[in-house]
């Protein structure tokens with residue numbers, strides 16, 4: 001079983017003739033609310049810590065903002081990403097860049113944080129010869145899974161395979177706006193080696209953003225995906241006007257399904273990831289009270305509108321991840337003939353996609 005917290009030595013840059021042998025260069029791919037919040041922390045740390053290139057680049061999908069100009073210029077001139085992270089000042093060493101290849105040029109530490117729907121074209125560009133530095137390593141903060149028939153893949157495993165570089169996972173009770181306002185919280189990073197632990201800890205650890213590395217990449221990534229499905233169930237509970245007892249019961253049952261799912265299909269993962277870490281129980285709680293999946297699921301029950309419409313109306317360009325994950329997980333369990341042991345995951349799908357009455361959520365739980 002993976003240890004409770006990985007032991008690692010704090011990152012110390014190597015020196016040659018009194019100078020840093022390697023300057024770590026951080027690139028952040030994604031500039032939504034979470035991408036911008038993570039880029040902000042990485043840039044604050046890079047400006048202060050030894051061994052880091054001071055500029056952090058963030059990939060921004062270029063667009064014209066009517067009456068205001070190009071989005072990248074707007075972010076670089078105002079040092080704010082007003083669309084996705086309003087009223088948050090960004091450090092001046094964080095630079096918005098529209099070309100993906102320019103963002104990762106010479107980068108040694110690459111943070112992937114696009115909504116999972118948009119990862120495929122990103123990986124296509126990054127996998128072209130010469131785009132990535134040979135010593136690059138990645139971390140995924142993406143919450144979702146990919147399913148093909150009866151096979152399921154986490155994003156770090158997809159990234160690692162496609163790009164041929166080690167990939168860690170970052171996840172925790174981290175609502176982006178709260179993190180960007182420096183409200184104290186924790187995050188978990190699943191790492192393939194102590195070296196990755198040291199580097200990613202150096203990139204992200206901050207007084208109000210405590211980073212705990214563990215040797216469970218799949219567990220961290222999966223818990224981030226599966227808790228979104230449970231958070232939808234929590235939203236259905238809110239939509240039906242039910243109280244705290246019901247929601248707590250749903251979270252407990254959901255956490256058990258998350259842990260059973262991981263134990264059965266990713267046996268190398270540790271059950272401690274769910275019970276002891278921010279990526280598990282803590283992320284489930286915060287998302288089920290303050291997340292976008294919860295909010296849209298509540299409105300789904302109250303209004304009868306589709307999730308596509310609610311995403312458009314309620315999220316101002318941000319993306320819902322739980323609906324797609326509920327669908328992926330349902331089809332995977334169906335293909336494996338294992339739906340009967342995951343009644344909560346099953347119901348979330350049927351309520352979302354098959355017009356099942358939300359009151360049926362509690363049957364067979």
Ligand SMILES: NC(=O)C1=CN([C@@H]2O[C@H](COP(=O)(O)OP(=O)(O)OC[C@H]3O[C@@H](n4cnc5c(N)ncnc54)[C@H](O)[C@@H]3O)[C@@H](O)[C@H]2O)C=CC1
Nearest residue numbers: 031032033034035061113114115118142143175176318319
């Ligand atoms: N927002 C949050 O509080 C947290 C989010 N996450 C995860 O981080 C990942 C990224 O989420 P957010 O940063 O919140 O993004 P978001 O939900 O704010 O989405 C906006 C982002 O999507 C991009 N986008 C929209 N349409 C696109 C397209 N057609 N092609 C490429 N990109 C497109 C936008 O440029 C922008 O970067 C997700 O997997 C999410 O679950 C994880 C923890 C916290």
Ligand SMILES: O=C(CO)COP(=O)(O)O
Nearest residue numbers: 172173174175291292293
């Ligand atoms: O993952 C999150 C918090 O850790 C955010 O969840 P939502 O996508 O539901 O807002």
